[in-house]
Amino acid sequence: MKIKVHGSTQRMGEAAAASGVQGIELAIQQNGQAYIILATGASQFHLLENLLQADMDWSRVHCFHLDEYVGLPMEHPASFCRYLKERFVDKLPELGSFDFVRPDLLPPDEECRRLNELMQEVTVDVAFIGIGENAHLAFNDPPADFEITAPYILVTLDEECRKQQLGEGWFTSLEEVPRTAISMSIQQILKSKQLVVTVPDERKANAVQCAVEGPVTPQCPASILQHHRNCTLFLDRGAAPLLQSAPA
Secondary structure, three states, X not given: OEEEEEOOHHHHHHHHHHHHHHHHXXXXXXXXXXXXXXXXXXXXHXXXXXXXXXXXXXXXXXXXXXXXXXXXXXXXXXXXXXXXHHHOHHHOOOOOEEEOOOOOOOXXXXXXXXXXXXXXXXXXXXXXXXXXXXXXXXXXXXXOOOOOOOOEEEEEOOHHHHHHHHHOOOOOOHHHOOOEEEEEOHHHHHOOOEEEEEEOOHHHHHHHHHHHHOOOEOOEHHHHHHHXXXXXXXXXXXXXXXXXXXXX
């Protein structure tokens, strides 16, 4: 795992996007196309803004969606589908494809089966992800299942995760935050050739420390990133102060 610390959230997003673009362009050169995973949330704002500026053939890029709440329509302000549609997909009409997670259109178990069939023939080149305040990856809250191999799974959100969504302003009360979601599994995330992990803000400093310097344990889901051979954490100064040795 590589760690890169930047002085601002904007610079962090620029660097993370640039790293991911290199991986995408390499995949296009080698295979004629690239498969990527996109995440959502406040941690991805600057990353997506910079990713959109990349000068490449987006028609060769195929995207998968990391996770989505169960019980929210796409029109809801907190919908991750809406987030990605407005901030990414609608701005790239030439995009090769984008497969949304849509538990609002199919029962969650059927939607998982649909997505799992799609993933069977795909090797993801670059996964753009974040880490939650409770160190979750996607919506794999602690204790995360490190063993399940299904690409997408139905999960129950813990209270800390739900409080984070409230605190970031996506909902007006904790009761509004859904209790279940469809999430890409830990094993599926780790299958990606390159992981670009963007983590801003002092709110996540404890999660970063446990992910980087703690033992690999389901109680700290992001700690599993220590086992990935091509993973880079892009941090701003706020997320890095608890690390014993934070590189510049």
